Amino acid sequence: MAEKKLTIKKVKQLLNETPVDKQLLTQLQDDKRAGVQQALRTYYHRQEREQARREAFQQRLVIERSYWEKGVQYVAGIDEVGRGPLAGPVVAAAVILPHDFALYDVNDSKQLSATKREALYQQILTEAVAVAVGWADNRLIDEVNIYQATITAMEQAVADLTVRPDQLLIDAMTIASDVPQQKLIKGDAKSASIAAASIVAKVNRDHLMAFYDEIYPGYEFGHNAGYGTKAHLQGLANYGVSPIHRRTFEPIKTGLVTGKYSG
Known part of the structure; x- marks a missing residue:
């Protein structure tokens, strides 16, 4: 009686496990089903990406x-x-x-x-x-x-x-x-x-x-982290300079001098 083949779904599941059984890889190489071969290609591509990621990290050490x-x-x-x-x-x-x-x-x-x-x-x-x-x-x-x-x-x-x-x-x-x-x-x-x-x-x-976004609402600090986005600049125009703003940074420095920004 012929050995029952693994379903494509089961093949994909096994190829997502760590580590993948080497004997399984050998068996799948001979499986002519297109779905199996595609699953193998995906697996090897994933392995290549993982190897590149590890090598790049090792370079950073x-x-x-x-x-x-x-x-x-x-x-x-x-x-x-x-x-x-x-x-x-x-x-x-x-x-x-x-x-x-x-x-x-x-x-x-x-x-x-x-x-x-x-x-x-x-x-x-x-x-x-x-x-x-x-x-x-x-x-x-x-x-x-x-x-x-x-x-x-x-x-x-x-x-x-x-x-x-x-x-x-x-x-x-x-x-x-x-x-x-x-x-x-x-x-x-x-x-x-x-x-x-x-x-x-x-x-x-x-x-x-x-x-700070909760303490000083209106500048969207939670989204822009204090960078000069359009929403942040609009907040400055609407509410003026908050206690955590850098007064020596432009456009705040000039805005305080010209009266564009209060504070």
């Missing part, structure tokens, strides 16, 4: 690994978010990853959806050796300028780490620290540690701006 191999135990990635908005703080994060870190989706936060960032944020907090966040509010930004405020936030994040780092990897900045540091242009795309920091900083700031 090359710098960290080069330090680990030299005996540098704790490498901290530092990044910031919020330099461009018209309102709210600039937020920095410092993250020390374990040597076996393997969250392949950790990448520059700007490349990720809000849902993906939220999920990765929770995983980073669980798996990281240490995580810390630094802030510089709009008043400090107006007082010292955005560049210096960003440095302050980064220095605070590093200082608040519960584990002292042996090496800092910083996205496009240099800070005052007795810990050796390496400045990386577009570091959030080159270093998994910096990418993890970018996610932590972004999620923390987004949460804060959503909170």
Whole structure:
């Protein structure tokens, strides 16, 4: 009696399991049904994408690994978010990853959806050796300028780490620290540690701006995170400058002088 073939539905189900039985793959190669062959092509294409994702992630750990191999135990990635908005703080994060870190989706936060960032944020907090966040509010930004405020936030994040780092990897900045540091242009795309920091900083700031949206309604902070969108500018025209707006940023600076914006 001939062996009963698996249904196409069952084949697809088995190919979605992890790991897929190698003997099954061999058997399916000889199955001439078009549905089976399409399911196989989908499976192999998915495997290729997964392999590419893993290789890209491993590339983002090359710098960290080069330090680990030299005996540098704790490498901290530092990044910031919020330099461009018209309102709210600039937020920095410092993250020390374990040597076996393997969250392949950790990448520059700007490349990720809000849902993906939220999920990765929770995983980073669980798996990281240490995580810390630094802030510089709009008043400090107006007082010292955005560049210096960003440095302050980064220095605070590093200082608040519960584990002292042996090496800092910083996205496009240099800070005052007795810990050796390496400045990386577009570091959030080159270093998994910096990418993890970018996610932590972004999620923390987004949460804060959503909170501010409730306190200062009318500017849509929960949607624009303080950036100068059309709705935000209309809110400025309607309600004036809120306590969290950056008064040295345009068009707020000129608007306050000309009387376009109250506050």
